[in-house]
Amino acid sequence: MTEESDAPLAIDIKGLTKSYGSFTAVDSLDMQVGKGEFMGLLGPNGAGKSTTLKSITGLVRPTSGTILVNGIDARNHRKAMTHVGCVIETPECYQNFTPGEMLSYVGKIHGVTNRELAIRARDVLEEVRMWEWRDKHIGQFSKGMRQRVAIAAALLPNPEIIILDEPTSGLDPRGMIEVRETLRNLKERGLTLLISTHILKEVSEMCTSMTMINRGKTIISGDVNTLIHNMAQSERSITLDIRTLSVMTPAFLSDVKAMTGVSNFERTGEKSIRFSFFGSDEEQADIVDLVASHKLRLLSMNETGADLEKLYMKLTEDGEVNVR
């Protein structure tokens, strides 16, 4: 066994199923989040992301399956959620409370000592840029401000695991950037993060791993870069656009078509071509050498490769589940 497979899991979900009458929101879902991992949970609307997170945090009772949080059964809610902070589905705080009062309530439930409550409250409010409004009533805040207070409440007890359901929802662009910065800082501190999001950029830039679900089933799961790379390899989804200074000769064109890994060849102009390429990096470098050998003087070679967006669209096309 490798060290990686021996690493303890922060969240271990096996066979999770949640049905509401005849409708199955989550269907035998398996998902593992390792300690220190930053996992993104992706999926279209109605895929079962929120239901999965709610099952972990005790907001819904699973129909079947097991969920272990830090090795503790999630049904033992008090113990399982002891070192977990979460923000699920834009929770509201008590309207007549101030952020300070809200954090006091949350902190006491977590067992934050009175001595440290004021210190921690200040720290987390500063982190989410809400310290200035600590004595104002939450009822006066905008949605984004309330979201930030909720994030502060999740961070207050120094959790080991943080679960966020669309954390940047309702925030303006600056707020989104700052929340992402906060999450990166937490990742660097070795915390385990699980976020569900629609924003693919958040997953590709911040997450180390991802799980994509659709119609309650896991479609794909693993390291983000590895998944994208594998998809690019298998789907031949790299497109090369080549422009040369000189007019391309028929000999050059036939040589390119004959190269390994070239398909869907298209001449887009006298001095430009486009084709799909699924060869290795060495074979791609051979194409550059070919341009030079034909003395065409390479102007540009643009690669539009696979990205998370293409992977997402491919795996959730037509609303069908493409299970891999």
Add this chain to the structure above:
Amino acid sequence: MSREDRIAAKVERRAAKAEARLGEKIEDAYDESERTMSHDEACRDSVYSTPSMLTQIGICYMTQMKRFTKQRTIWTVLTLLIAIPVLYYVFTEVLTVNGAPLIDPHWNVANIGMATVLALAPVITIFLSTNLCGAMLPQEFNERTAYLSLPLPMSRFSFYIGKFLSGFTLVMGVTAMAYGIAIAIVLPNSNLAYTSNMFSSLMTMVAGVFFFCAFSYMLSAKSKRGATMKSLLILLIGLPILAFALSYVFYTVNMDVLCPITGYFPCFIPDVAVMTMGTPQLSMMSGTASLYGMLNAFGVISALPGFELCTDTVVVSAIAMILGILCLMRGYHVISRRDM
């Protein structure tokens, strides 16, 4: 408009009202404050252990009490308490019928006076219990504050019981203060007081309040919009009518032995509590301000065969407590399985 949109719109309207009331605008702008503490000063490595269930119940209790103080609830309660002596003054000094005041303020026995002052107690205790305890849980789910509380490392039982205890405490406190105000009004004008009856009446009323709170709370556990009106109607009208109807049916089918059961229905506890001290003396009618009191004053109860109000305060209180506990258990069963 979807439910989420309606809730969001409601929250936005409240924010706008609050803003207008305070006369200041909170800009959703970021302050530029940097974090002022070092890693160690901010205790970012501290690990905390969850307190006991009892402590968490206490935290939920105190948090809900704090909410009450910030809502209009507390003002409603204070208004009701202040209304007692005001109404007493109006009915004894201002309003008259055929030259006689509505309430004769001269009591030989203080208990009768207290019963008269507390004639509205049946309606008020039910109203207060249903309004406070019938709205707490639906409010948490409707306003989505439960999404913040329920994922915390706290059992739903702590959440459920902590909130119930705060509502019950508030209603019980109001009831006890009402008794205190009644005593303060009546004692200067009377020569005799049976304090054991007063105490028995208060304890019976507390048991009744416990049942009303638990019943409303149980109904609200599954409700989406609140169970205030439903529980109010059931306790004020539905259960009494059921009791009267059952006693009539039992009498008619020659099952007289079952008739006394209907007198033990917990909806009549405030009437039992007040009438333990005596029948309220009002010039227009004598009796409590409840369906039973009004029907009794007009002679309907005496004409109803088989029905007799139970006068054993210990038995009635015990039944109320047991039924209240069963209601709480049922409510917890519902809330523990409720999906968000």
